[in-house]
Amino acid sequence: MEKLIRKGAEASIYLSKWFEFSAIRKERLPKPYRQKSLDDAIRTQRTLREALLIAKAREAGVPTPLIYFVDPKKAEIIMQNLEGKRLKEIFLEDGIALKKKLAKDVGMMVAKLHSAGIVHGDLTTSNFIFNNNKLFLIDFGLASQSTKQEDMGVDLKLIKEVLNSAHHNNFQKLYPQIVAGYEEVAGKKRTRKILEVVSEIERRGRYARVE
Numbered sequence: 001m002e003k004l005i006r007k008g009a010e011a012s013i014y015l016s017k018w019f020e021f022s023a024i025r026k027e028r029l030p031k032p033y034r035q036k037s038l039d040d041a042i043r044t045q046r047t048l049r050e051a052l053l054i055a056k057a058r059e060a061g062v063p064t065p066l067i068y069f070v071d072p073k074k075a076e077i078i079m080q081n082l083e084g085k086r087l088k089e090i091f092l093e094d095g096i097a098l099k100k101k102l103a104k105d106v107g108m109m110v111a112k113l114h115s116a117g118i119v120h121g122d123l124t125t126s127n128f129i130f131n132n133n134k135l136f137l138i139d140f141g142l143a144s145q146s147t148k149q150e151d152m153g154v155d156l157k158l159i160k161e162v163l164n165s166a167h168h169n170n171f172q173k174l175y176p177q178i179v180a181g182y183e184e185v186a187g188k189k190r191t192r193k194i195l196e197v198v199s200e201i202e203r204r205g206r207y208a209r210v211e
């Protein structure tokens with residue numbers, strides 16, 4: 001009755017059930033090249049961290065899936081299934097009004113996350129789901145607790161990069177909306193600081209994705 005819907009490098013995603021609720025089961029896969037006891041410990045710890053940060057993000061006002069159940073030993077999280085399109089699909093559709101609104105939501109969500117001392121680590125348009133007229137953020141597999149501007153800048157740089165490559169035609173319209181949303185929550189001063197980090201990363205011509 002479970003259905004595998006995605007097999008990534010880190011995790012397998014199953015469409016499942018939690019009692020009567022439609023659910024997603026995310027299971028972190030063993031890495032055969034790592035010593036087993038070390039691998040178990042890493043998967044357990046990352047699973048707990050992901051579940052914790054999904055919950056903390058929601059407390060900070062960022063819509064995330066409800067966590068139904070966590071099994072640290074099996075390295076799995078059972079969470080609310082958010083039906084709907086991913087932002088990636090929406091940004092490839094025609095029309096601009098909804099896209100602009102959602103880009104602003106992205107900015108506000110990221111600023112709320114950062115204000116709560118969380119960096120996401122994988123801010124791509126595949127990790128936002130538009131469900132019931134509301135944008136949700138998923139996939140906290142690379143998220144961490146940080147209040148460093150450098151880490152926040154890396155977050156913003158990644159989403160900017162994704163817009164510029166996968167959604168190039170809309171970049172000029174959407175990126176300013178993200179910045180405007182960020183500024184509405186974080187204020188001018190903090191936003192300016194983060195944008196300076198983004199520019200600096202661009203000047204350096206490389207950026208590190210933090211694990």
Ligand SMILES: Nc1ncnc2c1ncn2[C@@H]1O[C@H](COP(=O)(O)OP(=O)(O)O)[C@@H](O)[C@H]1O
Pocket residue numbers: 006007008009010011013024026065079080081082083086126127129138139140141
């Ligand atoms: N709670 C959820 N509700 C609906 N779909 C989800 C949910 N979690 C994951 N997915 C789907 O599975 C894909 C992969 O999940 P994700 O957590 O992003 O893992 P990965 O680390 O492999 O990117 C997502 O892009 C999304 O399509």
Ligand SMILES: [Mg+2]
Pocket residue numbers: 126127139
């Ligand atoms: Mg993902």
